[in-house]
Structures are given as structure tokens and as C-alpha cells.
Amino acid sequence: MADHYEVLGVSRDASLDEIKKAYRKLARQLHPDVNPGEEAAEQFKLVTHAYDVLSDENSRRRYDMGGGDGPGGGDFGGFGGFGDIFETFFGAAQGGGRGARPRSRRERGQDALVRVTLDLGDVVFGAHRDIEVDTAVVCDTCNGSCCQAGTSPVTCDICRGSGHVQRQVRSLLGNVVTSQPCGSCEGYGTTIPNPCPTCAGQGRVRSRRTVSLDIPAGVESGLRLQLPGSGEVGRAGGPNGDLYVEVTVNPHPAFSRDGDDLLATLEVAMTDAILGTQTTIEGLDGDVDLEIRAGVQSGDVLTIEGRGITPLRGTQRGDLRVGVQVVTPTKLDPAQRKLIEDFAKKSKAPGPQLAQFQQGLFSKLRDRFRSH
Known part of the structure; x- marks a missing residue:
């Protein structure tokens, strides 16, 4: 040979x-x-x-x-092209046989993925973001034609525009004619003798562009939003792929999320817990007035309806649930201690004694959050 x-x-x-x-x-x-x-x-x-x-x-x-x-x-024992035989019988159904059409230079672009970080407050009502995306865009010089100005693709002189060439190989069945993509034009049926100097004949270039995105309320970390047709442009000016935006929500120092509800813990002084009081806390969308009834206990939950998160598919906001944690003073001056001792004598409260088993405060709060 x-x-x-x-x-x-x-x-x-x-x-x-x-x-x-x-x-x-x-x-x-x-x-x-x-x-x-x-x-x-x-x-x-x-x-x-x-x-x-x-x-x-x-x-x-x-x-x-x-x-x-x-x-x-x-050569498979003198029968080289065994794979070509397989293609001869089965490849025609997939466009490899006689009469196969050349490949199109225009291809759909790839999908793109970007990530956006939100604060918990953005999740309550949704947010707008302008996102910078590094992606492929249509070449401005050739407008996706892949050719220099004034030129165009020419018919391949090897395959005569079919995109395929035939060759004869020996097989178990004798001489078999097979068809395969033309090596000269890579199956396109045309060649580009004068490619665009800007995109090197690709019809697209890398560039940064801005995509405006309206993020709906109720999104959560890990959720991906799909923007059809906002991904990379295809080769030779082919249609764009899709853009996927993956959301990450930053943790908040005071609030956490439970479905469409917001959870928070409120520290209440012992005297306020005994006497009751009014207070105002700063919510994610403005101040929230709270009434703490007299005798409130650690683990009690105050519910403010409609001050949670707007659901992803809906309009009825969740609730704000505030768990109470009564704070016992650890340092008393003599006068304060005397007052507490007088109170203890007059209240005639029973001394410490075993009672029904109680879970830890945070487990108790969690269970009460979920039960309200």
C-alpha cells in the first residue's frame, strides 16, 4: 500500500x-x-x-x-472501512447517504448562565437588575455572513455543493460505495475564500452587553430564571440560545424565610414581659408596630399578617412571625435586688419544681412558628 x-x-x-x-x-x-x-x-x-x-x-x-x-x-483483515459499511446501510437515514443536503453554517447559539445576588428585602416585592453578560454577538463587520465585504461563499469544487463525497471500499459484500462529509468544505457545500477579518469567518464575536431583568417576588436561592433568546448568538448569525439567571439570596441578620413567611426573634426585658408594652421594629418594607401583652412568655409567637413575602405565583403575602425571648437580667444593683426580693415575697410564687419536659428555646420557637 x-x-x-x-x-x-x-x-x-x-x-x-x-x-x-x-x-x-x-x-x-x-x-x-x-x-x-x-x-x-x-x-x-x-x-x-x-x-x-x-x-x-x-x-x-x-x-x-x-x-x-x-x-x-x-484494516479488519483486509476489509478496512467496516465502519463505512455500517454507515452505508444505516447512515442514509440520518442524512449521510445519497441525496444528503449540506450542513447549514447557521447554527443555534449556546445557552448562557449568569448568577445574580439579591438581598432578602428584594425578595419581598421583586427587583430589577441590569446584568452585564459576556457572550457572543453578531459580527458588525459582516453582519453574520462570515465573508469580507463584497464577497460571498463559493460552491465547493470538490463535492460540487453537496457537502458529501463518495468513495469505494472493500467489504464482506464486495465493493461498497459510501458517502461521508466532504473534507474540503467540512460538509457545508461551500467554502469561504475571503473570511471576514473581524470574526475570522465565524459571523460572531465576543462582546459584553447589558440585559435588563425583572426578578419576580418570592424567588429563592438556586432558582433559575429563563430568558428565551437572550443567550449566545449562533455561528453565521444563527438564532440566539437562552439565558439562564441563577438567583442567590444573601442571609439577613435579623430575618429568615419559611416559605412565604418571615421569621424573627424579639428580645423582651423581664419587666416589659411582666407589665406588657408597645414597641416598633424595623421590617424589610417599613416599620412594624408590635403590642406585647402583659405576662408574655419566652417562646410565644406574635403574628403580623401580610408582612411576609409575596409568593412567586400569587399576590397574597405571607406573615411576619416574631418569636419572643424574655431576657433575665444578670447584674442587679442593691436597690434593684431589694425590689425583686420584695416582689418575690409578696408574690408567694412556688419554688423551683419539676414540670413537664420542655424543649430548648430555639426548638420551641421553631415548632411554634410552624404551628401558628
């Missing part, structure tokens, strides 16, 4: 571009439509087979190491 490098007229360390140029030159000279002679047809088969082997990195490596010279492996 002839050496593939000698058939193409290139050195053994030739680059892929050099191999491709050599193949194109020989294929133009030997193509049956140009040179119908039987000798030229046989030579065309050799040139095509040599290019198939050397243009694929894996098959070229195997060939250089003395292994099989087929694109998919060895």
Missing part, C-alpha cells in the same frame, strides 16, 4: 492545514468530473483515503505507529 504522506506529497510532520491544502489541490485535479480517466479515478481514491487517515488525529497517530490505516481502526 502506498505511503499516505507520499500520496499527498507532504512531509510526515506536515500540519493539518498543509494536509488539507494538498488534498484540495489533488482532488481538484483528479476528481472524476474533471478527469474521467480510470487511472485518475484510482488515484482519486488513494488521495481521498490518505486524507481520511491523516486528517483525523487518532487515525494518523495509529498510522504513524504502524497500526491500521483506517479512520476508525485497522
Whole structure:
């Protein structure tokens, strides 16, 4: 069998571009439509087979190491192209057989993913963000045509615009003609002799652009919002993919979320717990007035309706639930201690004694939050 490098007229360390140029030159000279002679047809088969082997990195490596010279492996006992046989019978249904159309240069762009960080307050009513996205956009120079100004793609002179070439291989069934993507035009049916200098013939370039996003109320960490058609533009000005925005909500120092409700803990002085009082706390969307009844206990929950989070799909806001934690003073001056002692004598409260088992304060608050 002839050496593939000698058939193409290139050195053994030739680059892929050099191999491709050599193949194109020989294929133009030997193509049956140009040179119908039987000798030229046989030579065309050799040139095509040599290019198939050397243009694929894996098959070229195997060939250089003395292994099989087929694109998919060895000769399979003299029946190289066994994979091509499989393609002959089954590939036609997928566009690889006779009459297959060339590939379109226009492709759908890839989807893109960006992340946005919100505060818990943004979740109550929703928020607006202008997001900077680094993505692919249509090349302004060629407007997606991939060509220099005043030029256009030309029909491939190897496959005559079909995007596929046929070759004959030996098989268990005899000589079989197979069809595969043209190596000269990569299956497009056309070549671009004068690619756009700005995008190098891709029809798109990398750029930063701003995407306006209205984030609905009720989102939570990990949720992904989909913006159809806002992703990367496709090759040759193909349609855009989608943009996905993943939300992360920063923790708040005073409030936490439980579904559509907001939870908070309020420390109440012992005297206020005994006598009751009025107070105002700062909510996520304005001040909230609270009435603390006399005799309130640690673990009691005060509910303020409609001051929670607007649900993702709905309009009725959740509630704000405030758990009470009564704070016992740890340092008393003599006068304060005397007052407490007098109070204890007059109240005649029973001394410490065993009672029904009580969970820890935070577990108790959690259970009460969920039960209210």
C-alpha cells in the first residue's frame, strides 16, 4: 500500500492545514468530473483515503505507529472501512447517504448562565437588575455572513455543493460505495475564500452587553430564571440560545424565610414581659408596630399578617412571625435586688419544681412558628 504522506506529497510532520491544502489541490485535479480517466479515478481514491487517515488525529497517530490505516481502526483483515459499511446501510437515514443536503453554517447559539445576588428585602416585592453578560454577538463587520465585504461563499469544487463525497471500499459484500462529509468544505457545500477579518469567518464575536431583568417576588436561592433568546448568538448569525439567571439570596441578620413567611426573634426585658408594652421594629418594607401583652412568655409567637413575602405565583403575602425571648437580667444593683426580693415575697410564687419536659428555646420557637 502506498505511503499516505507520499500520496499527498507532504512531509510526515506536515500540519493539518498543509494536509488539507494538498488534498484540495489533488482532488481538484483528479476528481472524476474533471478527469474521467480510470487511472485518475484510482488515484482519486488513494488521495481521498490518505486524507481520511491523516486528517483525523487518532487515525494518523495509529498510522504513524504502524497500526491500521483506517479512520476508525485497522484494516479488519483486509476489509478496512467496516465502519463505512455500517454507515452505508444505516447512515442514509440520518442524512449521510445519497441525496444528503449540506450542513447549514447557521447554527443555534449556546445557552448562557449568569448568577445574580439579591438581598432578602428584594425578595419581598421583586427587583430589577441590569446584568452585564459576556457572550457572543453578531459580527458588525459582516453582519453574520462570515465573508469580507463584497464577497460571498463559493460552491465547493470538490463535492460540487453537496457537502458529501463518495468513495469505494472493500467489504464482506464486495465493493461498497459510501458517502461521508466532504473534507474540503467540512460538509457545508461551500467554502469561504475571503473570511471576514473581524470574526475570522465565524459571523460572531465576543462582546459584553447589558440585559435588563425583572426578578419576580418570592424567588429563592438556586432558582433559575429563563430568558428565551437572550443567550449566545449562533455561528453565521444563527438564532440566539437562552439565558439562564441563577438567583442567590444573601442571609439577613435579623430575618429568615419559611416559605412565604418571615421569621424573627424579639428580645423582651423581664419587666416589659411582666407589665406588657408597645414597641416598633424595623421590617424589610417599613416599620412594624408590635403590642406585647402583659405576662408574655419566652417562646410565644406574635403574628403580623401580610408582612411576609409575596409568593412567586400569587399576590397574597405571607406573615411576619416574631418569636419572643424574655431576657433575665444578670447584674442587679442593691436597690434593684431589694425590689425583686420584695416582689418575690409578696408574690408567694412556688419554688423551683419539676414540670413537664420542655424543649430548648430555639426548638420551641421553631415548632411554634410552624404551628401558628
